[in-house]
Amino acid sequence: MDTLKNTSVFNDITLLDDNEDYHMISMDEVEEKEIQWLIPNYIPKEQITLIVGDGGVGKTTSWTSIISALSKGELCFFENQEEDKREPLKIGFFSSEDPHDSIIKKKLRLNLAKQSNVKTIPITDKRFHKVKFNSQYLEGLIIENKLEVLVFDPLQSFIGDSVNMGARNTMRSTLNNLIALGKIYHVTIIIIVHTNKREMAGGRNRASDSSDIWDIARSVIFVGDASDEGIHYFSQEKSNYGKLQPTTLFKIEDSVIVKVGTTSKKDFDFQKEKTKGNKKKSLVEEAKEAVISLLNDHDAYSDEIYNLAEELDISKSTLKRARAELTSEGIIKPKRTGSNKGNDKQRTIFSLVKKVQIQRFKKYRGPKIQ
Numbered sequence: 001m002d003t004l005k006n007t008s009v010f011n012d013i014t015l016l017d018d019n020e021d022y023h024m025i026s027m028d029e030v031e032e033k034e035i036q037w038l039i040p041n042y043i044p045k046e047q048i049t050l051i052v053g054d055g056g057v058g059k060t061t062s063w064t065s066i067i068s069a070l071s072k073g074e075l076c077f078f079e080n081q082e083e084d085k086r087e088p089l090k091i092g093f094f095s096s097e098d099p100h101d102s103i104i105k106k107k108l109r110l111n112l113a114k115q116s117n118v119k120t121i122p123i124t125d126k127r128f129h130k131v132k133f134n135s136q137y138l139e140g141l142i143i144e145n146k147l148e149v150l151v152f153d154p155l156q157s158f159i160g161d162s163v164n165m166g167a168r169n170t171m172r173s174t175l176n177n178l179i180a181l182g183k184i185y186h187v188t189i190i191i192i193v194h195t196n197k198r199e200m201a202g203g204r205n206r207a208s209d210s211s212d213i214w215d216i217a218r219s220v221i222f223v224g225d226a227s228d229e230g231i232h233y234f235s236q237e238k239s240n241y242g243k244l245q246p247t248t249l250f251k252i253e254d255s256v257i258v259k260v261g262t263t264s265k266k267d268f269d270f271q272k273e274k275t276k277g278n279k280k281k282s283l284v285e286e287a288k289e290a291v292i293s294l295l296n297d298h299d300a301y302s303d304e305i306y307n308l309a310e311e312l313d314i315s316k317s318t319l320k321r322a323r324a325e326l327t328s329e330g331i332i333k334p335k336r337t338g339s340n341k342g343n344d345k346q347r348t349i350f351s352l353v354k355k356v357q358i359q360r361f362k363k364y365r366g367p368k369i370q
Contacts, residue, residue, distance in 0.1 A: 287322035
């Protein structure tokens with residue numbers, strides 16, 4: 001191509017360079033392909049999938065369960081167990097949070113992973129710092145070890161020191177390189193992401209760090225606590241290539257996930273319930289402290305305890321629950337008074353059995369019983 005003498009609008013250089021290739025692909029030359037799935041409807045091949053969650057809710061157990069199944073060609077805990085099995089895959093994981101030789105090794109063993117198909121470079125290895133999303137070293141690891149799945153835990157450890165995660169679009173170029181590696185070498189990427197601890201938020205609004213990572217990911221899955229009884233949820237919150245799948249409910253038994261059911265609830269629903277539950281629980285705790293403060297000063301009848309509702313701006317039912325909990329905990333004790341004959345009405349008086357230290361309340365001093 002002859003070099004044009006026009007100059008670029010961006011700077012004072014020749015518009016076209018003989019050493020550059022300016023050829024573009026015409027779409028009539030492109031062969032149309034179907035979307036390929038690593039795990040149907042959950043994790044697309046050669047793309048980025050996020051697993052997001054608070055600390056201690058089962059993220060590590062979830063991804064170690066997934067790679068254990070993939071390493072031996074079996075189905076994952078959230079899949080339809082009637083589906084056909086797959087070929088065993090070669091997996092590389094990189095974790096800066098959990099020791100590879102204790103926590104992760106144990107989880108892989110208990111999940112019966114084919115451990116010869118699972119490889120890593122531990123954080124104690126000086127080469128670990130070379131494993132970055134945009135590093136040539138990562139490309140070499142993929143080629144040399146013939147990796148088909150990559151897991152990074154957590155996101156922050158692999159973005160490079162010069163990348164500002166809080167700035168819009170700064171993550172995109174780094175992650176574009178990762179996607180290119182996925183396409184060229186047919187590698188599927190799973191990245192573990194923390195939450196930002198925001199209340200009354202769910203899905204995208206609860207994923208921490210840059211919004212670019214959410215935008216670029218083709219599938220996003222949240223892991224969290226569904227109840228106080230040790231039930232967790234595995235909820236797909238984003239799927240670019242299909243409809244969102246039902247949320248899987250599971251429990252963890254000795255590092256092994258046991259599916260207990262499914263639900264239509266999503267992360268926001270669980271977080272909303274959790275926030276409401278915490279608020280309700282805090283009101284009861286507040287009422288319990290007020291009752292203790294009152295009884296620290298003198299024994300009190302039920303109606304005097306109920307009078308605290310107006311002062312605390314809470315319902316009488318909350319005070320009744322607080323009183324019942326204190327009674328069952330052996331902190332206060334009810335006693336019937338009166339014969340219930342004539343004007344001698346029978347009433348219940350409460351006294352404090354155990355001394356309890358209260359931080360939040362000043363002592364409530366109501367009228368003493370005559």
